[in-house]
Amino acid sequence: MTEPTPADMKVTPPKKSVLRNLSFVWVIPFLALAVSLGIAWQSFADRGTLIEISFENASGVVAGETTLRYREVVVGTVEDVGFSSDLDRVIVAVRVDNDVASFIDAEALFWVVRPEVSARGISGLSTVLSGVYIEGAWDNEPAAEARDFIGMSSPPLTQPGRPGKRITLATDDGTTISNGSPVLFRGVEVGRLETPRLSSDGRTVLVDAFIDAPHDARLTQATRFWDTSGFKLSFGASGFAVDFDSLASLVTGGVEFDNLYDDGDPLPPGYVFNLYEEEEDARRNTLVRGPAQGVPFSIQFSESVNGLEAGDDVTYQGLEVGVVTELRSRVIETEFGPELSLSVNVSIDPQRMGLEAGTTPEETVDFFRFAVESGMRARLATESLLSSDLRIELVVLDDVAPAPLREDDTDLPRLPSVESNLSDFTATAEGVLERINALPIEEVMQRAISLMDSVEALARNEDLQRVPGSAVALLDDTRAIVGSEAIQSIPAQLDAAVTDLTELVADLRDGGAVASLNSALARLDEAMEGVNEASRNAPALTQNLTRLTEEDIPAVLAELQGVAETAQALELDGLVGSATQTLNRIDALIAQDTVQGIPDAVTAAIADVRQVVADLREEGAVQALGSSLRNLDRAMADLSVATQDAPAVTRNLRQITESDIPDVLAEIDAVVTKAQELELQALVDSATGTLNRVDALVGSDETLELPGTLNDALTEMRLALAELREGGVVENLNATLQSASDAAGSVAQSVEDLPQLTARLERLVAETETVLTSYGERSDFSAQTLSALREVQSAAKAVSNLAREIERSPNSLIFGR
């Protein structure tokens, strides 16, 4: 075997120049290096600014995973979670993007967003799956950067840079307000409440609220806030009332405000609003009121303040000027030793007393010092007639002993008090019952019974039935008088007498003794005058008759007429009595002998005249005339008197017959007519019927029993009242009222608990609702979940197929087949 000889080799010697020998493939590593360095530099440059935030705890914060977000955009990542040097706080180091780092100044806020279920709803739900993240908030103006921050434990109510106004509300009870409750204006949410906190003295609950712009411009001193959460049960004198705006307000709760009037004064700095429990309270208090603005005073009462509570009103002439803040007893030293006294602390709003806004407490105290010197006193007063609730009223009294406004350094200025004129409910009720008891019911019943007896007796009066009979008798009598023969014969006899006289005169003329006759006539004249004078009784008689006919009978008739009119006016009892009386009187009048005797007397007188004349004629001796002149004179005198009176009598009688008697008859006729018109019988019948009915009514058993029953009832009432008074029912009533008050207190307590329950319920409802909503309406989620599940299913199938394939031919993995 021979070794082959190697051929001459023409080997090009290696070039010595390194550069010329350098392959251009070296570009590749340098390029790779450049790219790598570029990537490294870029990632370093993009690394952002490191800031440190300290939290109370960092639950859920994971280094490298937890992100920092600004308006839900990731702007950084947590790089490290550590502790402060004293392990007090957790320091979270966050790498923030450079483009936002310049905005993070000292006012930036950071908090950890966790899933939260609250009245506002569910927030941060996405963090359930993705883990918590840190939310940052800062304004949008570049400022000096800060690096160390203190994280907040809860999301801030207002983020920096958000336009609006932050205000403070003061209330007594913080149970119904909670963090995040909405602030409503006419039902529109314009802000939110922060977490309630106690004031420094612990007496009021303060809560901050943030009102978004532009609604914060509505806030003035005329703005009133009230609580709209839950519903209110009230039980009072006006009844039982359930009050709530709507079902929605039951669930959401919150605070509402409104302006009582326009052009309210702008808010001074540090202004504190009062949060009223109800809208009516808020609207009623047109002036500023509340412990926050009030000036405290102390009032000492020597009487019981049972019924006075903290929160009751202090009024001045009916206007609320303050509120009772505290009730307490205190020991005061008197000259008789220590004594327990009741002290009431009140807070009085100077503005409600008419003082200007901005009045300092010192000026207010000065004002009250002057007012107390002028007679202003505090005293207890009842809220209403029936309730035992008390209030304190400030009154200005004229006649009070001077008392100063007591001031010392250790206590509140003390307003002097005066004894009140309280009338509590029990006393009032007792007084009412006593008055009822003192009512003269029995006497009234007695009087009623006697009145009914009188009516019954009147109805049974027999005089009433006799009235028509008497009237008929009266008319009969009258007619008998007028139609009597004596009166009828008067004219005839007069005629005869005159005839006789004429004959006598003719005889005298014929006898020729004219002179004697003259003297005789003169004597006759004298005689006639004598007769005239002598027979004065006759004129009196005539005058009596005349008066009788002219006055009495018309008077009687007038009376009768009046009686008729009275009867017409249905004065039945008077009618009966006076008619009977009148008729009797008329009867008696007509039956008088004087009246009856008038015609006879006249007739007799005329007959005497005729007798005289006849005697004269029979004597016939003119000679004897002289001797008989004296007799004649006397006779003539008498005659003249008689004849002088006769015309009057005649005239009177004529008058009687011509005018009066017809008048009388006419009047009597009228009377009778009226009496007929009176329908006396019907009247009497109806009156009798009425009276019978009254009688029947009065005589009925029920009516007869009525007084007894009333009497029994009154007796029972009196006994019951006596029992009430004796059996301590008044105390029982007091106790019952106290129990009712306790029960009302329990109810109030329950009602106070209700808002909490409502709040819980509300959270539950909101949670459920939101969850349901998110699952129901946002089909995106479910759709995605479904599609995801489908994809997972298909992926699983694919993987399963792949696995089966690989199982079938393992080397296909290797060979790619």
Next chain:
Amino acid sequence: MSGDGMANIERAQPVLTARAAGLVGCAECGHVYPRGTPHCDLCGTPLVSRDRASLQKVWAWLLAGMVVYIPANVYPMLRTSTLGKTQESTIVGGVFDLIDHGSIGVALIVFVASVVIPVSKFIAIAYLALRVKSGKPGTSIHLHLYELVEFIGRWSMIDVFVVAILSALVQLNFVATINPGIAAVSFALSVAFTMISANSFDPKLIWDAPREGAPV
């Protein structure tokens, strides 16, 4: 050639290379021509006895692969978003995660494919290149080493394939999403560069060293 190597080993004698025999072989079809023949008659490939730029290419690609291997390990390989929770894992971090989850076998595969093999390749290629440059004679072990490197290099792509497949499959929006990180590209580049580097190595240089000195 492998058979010759085996025979040489058995005989423990210096081999006679084509170059030493004044011949040059076609790299494509294997036809042997006398030295100085510019082109292969069969396939037209330029005939070069030794690629003088071979080691330069090897070093260049090797360096490029090593450079990009650094970000491949520093930056996250996978960005996994599960139910809104995003997790980034580097290669080594993923291995440790797998160990934490108890999948030691898978962790081993990933570790071998992603760390052991690339690093071994770097070392092997560098060793071979240095060996050639130092002029020491090569043995068949070196050739086997080279062949092993060339064969196993593709398997490093298993990581890249896993990432690619996962990224393509697991796109379930919110529930689960897997995206490749920068390291995936870097790692793929690293593997590619290393493979190019290995392919750039002219194994014939292994045998040249004792007689011709450094070929560079």
